[in-house]
Amino acid sequence: MTMRVLYGAAPADIKSYDTAKLREAFLIEDLFQQGQATFVYTHVDRLILGGAVPTSAPLTFGSGEDIGTPYLLSAREMGIANLGQAGTITVDGTAFHLENRDVLYVGRGAQVLTAESDDSASHARFYMNSVPAGADHPHRLITRAESKLLELGNAKRSNHRKLRMYIHPQVAPSCLLLMGITDLSEGSVWNTMPPHLHERRMEAYCYFDLAPEDRVIHLMGRPDETRNLIVANGDALISPAWSIHMGAGTGPYAFVWGMTGENQEYNDVAPVAVADLK
Numbered sequence: 001m002t003m004r005v006l007y008g009a010a011p012a013d014i015k016s017y018d019t020a021k022l023r024e025a026f027l028i029e030d031l032f033q034q035g036q037a038t039f040v041y042t043h044v045d046r047l048i049l050g051g052a053v054p055t056s057a058p059l060t061f062g063s064g065e066d067i068g069t070p071y072l073l074s075a076r077e078m079g080i081a082n083l084g085q086a087g088t089i090t091v092d093g094t095a096f097h098l099e100n101r102d103v104l105y106v107g108r109g110a111q112v113l114t115a116e117s118d119d120s121a122s123h124a125r126f127y128m129n130s131v132p133a134g135a136d137h138p139h140r141l142i143t144r145a146e147s148k149l150l151e152l153g154n155a156k157r158s159n160h161r162k163l164r165m166y167i168h169p170q171v172a173p174s175c176l177l178l179m180g181i182t183d184l185s186e187g188s189v190w191n192t193m194p195p196h197l198h199e200r201r202m203e204a205y206c207y208f209d210l211a212p213e214d215r216v217i218h219l220m221g222r223p224d225e226t227r228n229l230i231v232a233n234g235d236a237l238i239s240p241a242w243s244i245h246m247g248a249g250t251g252p253y254a255f256v257w258g259m260t261g262e263n264q265e266y267n268d269v270a271p272v273a274v275a276d277l278k
């Protein structure tokens with residue numbers, strides 16, 4: 001298990017950032033490495049992002065040595081989405097089988113986690129978001145069929161998409177973590193349209209199911225001072241509470257969104273008119 005730290009930045013900081021500095025502050029390009037569990041600890045609401053790609057051998061993680069607690073989840077909850085082939089996550093001896101686009105909620109207090117691929121030749125790809133938790137909720141598998149589906153957007157405006165909520169008060173309760181997956185419909189390229197702000201919740205994105213030659217142009221920043229991050233398959237990024245978020249892909253893609261903060265129902269979203277963006 002490896003853990004590096006990402007510090008994020010404030011709106012005034014990014015005014016002077018060049019491309020490399022912006023990417024260093026917000027983008028994570030190396031989360032999914034074959035045969036490894038990789039973690040990034042962010043100073044943005046203390047959200048930890050993780051990726052685990054088990055190959056021939058199971059991967060075990062959960063120690064707290066990098067974060068100063070006995071176990072990684074001693075004071076945290078976690079969501080684990082399978083973005084790859086079928087696999088199993090075992091939490092303190094209880095096995096949960098995850099097909100593609102199933103999500104496992106792991107409650108506070110879990111100690112030893114193991115990730116395994118069903119088939120050592122076609123791997124599971126587990127993507128993780130973990131945030132501090134002040135309450136205990138039971139571990140729970142949420143299958144794609146059990147998620148809450150919202151159809152959003154309009155094909156004529158190239159932004160039709162299916163948003164599935166997994167870790168959400170209406171589906172599977174948590175302390176503060178929210179997690180879901182959005183799939184763009186064929187021919188649609190724009191996610192999160194119209195863009196918005198939610199000052200009380202930060203967000204993390206992980207873009208996946210992109211072809212190797214494709215990219216998503218992810219837009220961020222204050223509405224009147226936007227910047228872009230050009231992201232590839234498997235890249236994750238931090239969207240601070242002060243930042244708009246939206247993106248357009250050069251080909252088909254999907255993404256996992258995770259959030260922490262107040263207002264879990266997230267009915268406090270402030271849309272920003274595209275015409276007001278600069």
Ligand SMILES: O=C(O)C(=O)C[C@H](O)C(=O)CO
Pocket residue numbers: 152161163182191192193203245257266
């Ligand atoms: O395409 C969308 O719209 C989304 O997926 C919404 C984002 O996840 C979001 O920003 C939720 O706050």
Ligand SMILES: [Zn+2]
Pocket residue numbers: 196198203245
């Ligand atoms: Zn949002």
